[in-house]
Amino acid sequence: MKAFLRKLMRDPFTHFIVIGGFAFMLLNSSNNSGVIRLSEGYLQAQKAQFQRQIHKSPTPQETRQLLQAAVEEEALYQEGLKLKLGQHDPVVRKRIIQKMRFVLEGQSKPHRPSLQELQEYLVEHLEEFREPVRYTFRHVYYRNESKIGERPTTNYSDFETIKLRSEADPFILGNDFKSLTFSDISSKFGSQFATAFVKYAEQPQGKDVWFGPVSSRYGAHIIKVLEIHPSQRPDFEAVRDKVYNAWMKLKTRNNKSDAIERILANYHIDLPIANR
Amino acid sequence: MSKYRNSYILIGLGWLMLVGMSKVPVTLEPQLAEEPAIGHCNDFSLHKNPYFGDLHVHTGYSMDAAQAGVITTPDDAYRFAKGEEIMLPPHDEDGHSDRTLQLDRPLDFTAVTDHSEFLAETSICFNRNNLAYYGPYCVTMRGTEDGNHPLDTLAFALGMGGIVLPGGEFNFGFCKLRPELCEKRASDSWKSTQNAAQKAYDRSSNCSFTSFIGYEWTGSPAMNNQHRNIIYRNEIVSEAPISYFDADKPHELWEMLDDSCTHQNNGCEILTIPHNSNLGGGTMFQPYTEKENPYTPEIAAQRQRLEPLIEIYQHKGASECVNSPNVLLASEDELCEFELIVSDICTGSEADAEDCTPLCSDLPVPIGAFSGRCAEPSDFARGILRNGLKEQSRIGVNPFKIGFIGSTDTHNGTPGAVEERGFKGHTGKTDADLESLIGTNSTATTSENDLASKLKSIIETDSIKRYSAGGLAVIWAEQNSRGALFDSMQNRETYATSGPRIITRFFGGWHLPDDMCSQENFAKKGYALGVPMGGDLPSAPLSESKPKFAISAFMDVGSDNFPGTELQQIQVIKGWEKNGETYEKVLTVAGDANNGASVNLDTCQVQGSGYTNLCAVWTDETFSQSQNAFYYARVVENPTCRWHKHQCNAAFEAQKLSCDTITAEHPLSACCDGSTPDTVQERAWTSPIWYQAR
Numbered sequence: 001m002k003a004f005l006r007k008l009m010r011d012p013f014t015h016f017i018v019i020g021g022f023a024f025m026l027l028n029s030s031n032n033s034g035v036i037r038l039s040e041g042y043l044q045a046q047k048a049q050f051q052r053q054i055h056k057s058p059t060p061q062e063t064r065q066l067l068q069a070a071v072e073e074e075a076l077y078q079e080g081l082k083l084k085l086g087q088h089d090p091v092v093r094k095r096i097i098q099k100m101r102f103v104l105e106g107q108s109k110p111h112r113p114s115l116q117e118l119q120e121y122l123v124e125h126l127e128e129f130r131e132p133v134r135y136t137f138r139h140v141y142y143r144n145e146s147k148i149g150e151r152p153t154t155n156y157s158d159f160e161t162i163k164l165r166s167e168a169d170p171f172i173l174g175n176d177f178k179s180l181t182f183s184d185i186s187s188k189f190g191s192q193f194a195t196a197f198v199k200y201a202e203q204p205q206g207k208d209v210w211f212g213p214v215s216s217r218y219g220a221h222i223i224k225v226l227e228i229h230p231s232q233r234p235d236f237e238a239v240r241d242k243v244y245n246a247w248m249k250l251k252t253r254n255n256k257s258d259a260i261e262r263i264l265a266n267y268h269i270d271l272p273i274a275n276r
Numbered sequence: 277m278s279k280y281r282n283s284y285i286l287i288g289l290g291w292l293m294l295v296g297m298s299k300v301p302v303t304l305e306p307q308l309a310e311e312p313a314i315g316h317c318n319d320f321s322l323h324k325n326p327y328f329g330d331l332h333v334h335t336g337y338s339m340d341a342a343q344a345g346v347i348t349t350p351d352d353a354y355r356f357a358k359g360e361e362i363m364l365p366p367h368d369e370d371g372h373s374d375r376t377l378q379l380d381r382p383l384d385f386t387a388v389t390d391h392s393e394f395l396a397e398t399s400i401c402f403n404r405n406n407l408a409y410y411g412p413y414c415v416t417m418r419g420t421e422d423g424n425h426p427l428d429t430l431a432f433a434l435g436m437g438g439i440v441l442p443g444g445e446f447n448f449g450f451c452k453l454r455p456e457l458c459e460k461r462a463s464d465s466w467k468s469t470q471n472a473a474q475k476a477y478d479r480s481s482n483c484s485f486t487s488f489i490g491y492e493w494t495g496s497p498a499m500n501n502q503h504r505n506i507i508y509r510n511e512i513v514s515e516a517p518i519s520y521f522d523a524d525k526p527h528e529l530w531e532m533l534d535d536s537c538t539h540q541n542n543g544c545e546i547l548t549i550p551h552n553s554n555l556g557g558g559t560m561f562q563p564y565t566e567k568e569n570p571y572t573p574e575i576a577a578q579r580q581r582l583e584p585l586i587e588i589y590q591h592k593g594a595s596e597c598v599n600s601p602n603v604l605l606a607s608e609d610e611l612c613e614f615e616l617i618v619s620d621i622c623t624g625s626e627a628d629a630e631d632c633t634p635l636c637s638d639l640p641v642p643i644g645a646f647s648g649r650c651a652e653p654s655d656f657a658r659g660i661l662r663n664g665l666k667e668q669s670r671i672g673v674n675p676f677k678i679g680f681i682g683s684t685d686t687h688n689g690t691p692g693a694v695e696e697r698g699f700k701g702h703t704g705k706t707d708a709d710l711e712s713l714i715g716t717n718s719t720a721t722t723s724e725n726d727l728a729s730k731l732k733s734i735i736e737t738d739s740i741k742r743y744s745a746g747g748l749a750v751i752w753a754e755q756n757s758r759g760a761l762f763d764s765m766q767n768r769e770t771y772a773t774s775g776p777r778i779i780t781r782f783f784g785g786w787h788l789p790d791d792m793c794s795q796e797n798f799a800k801k802g803y804a805l806g807v808p809m810g811g812d813l814p815s816a817p818l819s820e821s822k823p824k825f826a827i828s829a830f831m832d833v834g835s836d837n838f839p840g841t842e843l844q845q846i847q848v849i850k851g852w853e854k855n856g857e858t859y860e861k862v863l864t865v866a867g868d869a870n871n872g873a874s875v876n877l878d879t880c881q882v883q884g885s886g887y888t889n890l891c892a893v894w895t896d897e898t899f900s901q902s903q904n905a906f907y908y909a910r911v912v913e914n915p916t917c918r919w920h921k922h923q924c925n926a927a928f929e930a931q932k933l934s935c936d937t938i939t940a941e942h943p944l945s946a947c948c949d950g951s952t953p954d955t956v957q958e959r960a961w962t963s964p965i966w967y968q969a970r
Contacts, residue, residue: 106370134318140796143889170798172779172830172889173325179318179482187381187777190833217833217840218888245360 036074038067046070101256108255113247121247122236128246129239131232134179135201138224140164140212141171145220148213164222171218179229189216201225311510317483317755323799324752324769324808326779327761329385330357330691331488331749332505332551332587332683337465338492339394341687342402343419344704347371348689350388350469354476357386357691358485364688366705375708377700380835381777383692383748384756386476387488388469389505392517396451396461408454459516466491466517474511483756491517493529493548498643500557500636502526502550505587506533509545509762513537527565527575530582538582547765551587551685553660554595554617557636557645558652561660561676563667576667576675584810585765588657588772588961589682591702591746593617596961597658598651603635605659609862611847611912614956615744615774617648648742661964662851662858665904668968669853679768679810679963680908682747682775692748694775695838696919696956699745707740710923714741714946741952745919747774750960752781752808768810773960776832776840782809782909784965786817788824793891798828809908810963815970822899823967827865828891829911829960841913841958842886845869848894852905853969862910866892873914875955880917880925901970908964915955920947 008014046066050058058066086092113121122129142148147167173188185194193216200206200214200223212222236243319325334340336347345365348356356362359382363373400406401414408414451458473487490507504526506517514536523529530548537544553560564570571579588595593615600606600621622632636642636650645651653659657680664676686693686702693700701707752769753760764770771780781799785806792801806826807813813823827846834840845867851860873884896907917925924947928934935948 102368102370102372102374105372106368109370165796168796169794170792170796170828170891172781172798172828174321174323174799175796176321178320186835188833191836218830241355 034075034078036071036078038070038074042070043067104256104259105252108252108259110248110251110255113244113251118240118243118247119236122234122239122243125243125246126233129234129242131234132181132183133231134181134229135185135197135225136178136180136227136229137197137201138176138226139171140168140175140222141219142167142213142221143169143219145213145215148220148222169219189218189221192216193221197223201228311759312479312481312483312755312757314754314757314760316481317757318481319483320755322754323803324754324764325756327384327486327751327753327756328692328777329383329387329486329749329751330683330686331387331389331490331507331549331681332492332590332685333386333388333689333691334390334492334685334687335388335689336402337390337395337398337469338687339391339398339417341390341689341704342398343417344687344706346688346704350390350472350689351475353388353689353691354386354472354485354487356689356693357383358476362689364690364700364704364708366708375700377688377690377693379692380695380837382485384484385486385488385751385761386691387490387505387507388472388689388691389490389492389507390465390469391494392491392519393494393521395465395517396458399461399465400458462516470511470513477758479757486756486758486761488758488762489513493518493520493523495520495524495526495529496646497524497559498557499647500559500643500645501552501555502560503552504529504548504550504583506546506548507762507765508537510543510758512542512544514544525565526560527579530578533582534578545762546582547585547762548583549585549587549681550583551590551683552592552595553586553655553657554593554598554651555646555648556652556655557642557650558654559645560655561663562654563663563670563675571667571671571675573671573673576671576673579675580673580677584677584679584768585681585770585963586657586660586678587683587685587749588680589615589747589774590685591743592685593742593744594774595656598633598653598656600632600653603653605653605656605662605858607653607658607860611862611910611957611959613953614959617742618651621651621653657961658849658851658860661906662853662860665851665853665858665906666856668904669856674966677768677966679765679770680772680961681749681751681765681770682772682961683749684746686746694745694748696745696775696916697838697922699919699923701740702743702746703740710927711943712740714920714924714944717940717945717949741920741946745775747772748777750777750779768963769808771809771960771962774956774958776834776913776958776960778829778832778843778911778913778958778960780827780829780846780909780911780960780962782962782965783807783826784811784813784823784907786814786821786823788826788893790824790893792826792893793828798826798891802826807965809965811965813965813967816901819901821901822895822897823907824893824895825865825907825909825965826891826893827909827911827962828889829866829909830889831887831913841882841916842873842888843867843890844871844873844886844912844914844957846890846892847910847912848907849910850896850905850907852900852903854900854903863894865894865909866890867912871914875915875917877917877921877954878925880922882914882916884914886914899967903967904969905967906964907967909962911960911962913958915957918952918954918956920952921954924948 047058047063050066182194182198185197193214196214200211207225207228210222210224213220214223333353335350335353336342337350345367347367348362352362356379359379361376361378364375364377365373367373397417400408401417403409470489473489476485476487478485488507489511490505493504493506495502518529518532523532533546537546550560565575597607597609597612598616598618598621599608599612600623601608602623603621606621618633619631620629622628622634633648634650636645636652639650642650654663660676660678664674667676668674684691684694684702687704688702701713707713750771750773751761751764753764781802783802783806787805789801792798795801802808825848829843829846831843832840845864848863848865849860851858867887867890871884871886873882873886875882924944927944933944938945938948
């Protein structure tokens, strides 16, 4: 027995357990004794904040009050943590979830895509990267729709058109537009006009005849679509950056939802019966 | 966050004054790239189209932007201009941010204009891969998160020492010690600025976007602003951008630009665009190189050639005009009271408002105009134009023949982010939330009177709330390509807006028909029978001839999210010279200043109606052929809520606050301090048309 004890006393494992135990007690007790230490930098920041809000430097007494308040807050915060008061607080909860999402996003950075991956992505998502449809058209503008009067809403004869043009008002951007996209038309005439315009232009008999009135914020327009330039298949080099960004965005999103899946896999999830 | 802002400004300006880099500009061999010929673009029009853009944009390459946590590159800025979304500071360590921004209407053109000063230091000190990142210089340059650390004070004190000395002579900088390393760094940043612009330029026949290579020369001796943006015509540029430490006076800058670019005869062409003359303190538009050396016709002609435009509006306020009765070159015009950083000029009489701004020349030491501490009407566009007429008489050349543009001066790399509704600031993390944007309550007065506070007041602007979302540059050009746009900038066929995409044309001539406004071919008539904005009236055909001006304006049609506002009126501003004195007057020529339109301040809903478009042909009946004169038009919208009102309303509703009950200590109490008007009348200013007396 004595030999065993002696052997035990010499065993490094015993030393490990004993020293570790002391260390644990020491550290634990220093945690419990609760030191609150405020740095000089912290004080300066508090003073600066005081100055911003009150527009003067704190007096020595006010400084003491500032520190007193800070010490009190820190102590309450520490005690609150021990009591786990943050646990069911909706604000704390929201903030922690938000932080966790950022952490996951940071961990979800995908590898750098290869040329082939990007080319494949483009083929799979061709529609997103297509050059938009463009329209070449002419219009005549009237400040007041009443000038157009009771005329038909489409298929003006050439005679009527000439007559209408003589009564037209000047439009500051001119009367002829070449190769505009839907968003170009929106930014020049407003989206209400652009939507009506495209709807009309897409009709089979929409080209080469005067049509209207189409209204905009500016007034009324009679339009004649001269050409529709169909959407073009994109050239890889021209859209490479956009494809890269879209690829990265998609992969990051996928990685992130995978990461969430993995987290969920660690939990047994118990839902209300109706929703299982 | 706002508590950091001042320190960033202090450190930034401090170092700006202190540190220099020595560089000899050398010109590159021309790299030939296909410039779209006139007629190449689908949108080509002989009668020109208006293009909307931004010619004043900073990214994380600018030291002050980097200090404010901005990490965007020139590439990002161009992507943003074309309509892509980007993230705004503050970023986390992975560069992520949940603050994002996207234009709802892309721009037609943009120039990224990072500060030429400290290009190298910024690239070194904000990259952890450099050993110097951890050195004392970089640590000081980055400042502290706290913003009030002794380190920040040190930078401030050093900065003050540099400010009162002539620029470029105080050089304690990192690059003074390691010039060989710095030159490479500066040139890397400059190259990647060029590459970003080259990549962003659409040379296809769609001509959907034009980029310009540029930078900002940031001279501000004695804290009086003299800043200028340098814009290159094409990709043939100088080897290195010129900084305040290379040329510390504007005329030296022009000399160096001519030497390193214009006179190389290799296709290099530049123009310089001054901005924030509202903060110039009377140093920006003086007709002399030194007080005792008035401009010669040669220098005046050089200035007229290289500096055809002024940025009259940006996020640090308007530089059109400033009010005061009986002060030389000041105005008496209600509509000058718009997004001014300064107040009415003090006259010294009892009628002066308490917060009037003194003339810089009345201060014992004329420094600190950059903070709005003092101002000089001779640095506002009207005063500048009037002095130009006098120079025309004195030496036969007008050095101040300036057309107008607007821009943002964003430091977030967000060109064209001018929307009032949802304005997210232009200076990184220093104005990243509403509390920092609106700043402290101005009615709470400071009792600080010590030297440090006094010095600080010279540098700080009192409140960021006075800043705005910035404006746009508009160029009438045949097509959206570098050559066409640059030609029109040189011809001043440009105008400025305070943000909205108002479209306006302005022609002057002797034979413009009175019924131009009802003729379909307004522009064709304008070009055939007159000159466009930025031009010169030819000599009068008959001794009794009176000039006519045709002005047409269409409201900004807006977007789905942000519908445009109707117009209220068009005004013509005339300035003239008679017997050595200059005069100005403002006339409403279309619309109605009293149309009854207003804003509901609780909801920001616009009430009453204005005009979707306005047009007028106006004859100057008081014209005299013996008087030099200029004319420009101002197109004014109906009133709308200013950005702070939109955002304060939203915050107040969410937090159930009201101006009646809010306490002065509340972080949002500045919403109610009345330091800036709750409504604004957004506008456009056309470049002038000049008449030279015969």
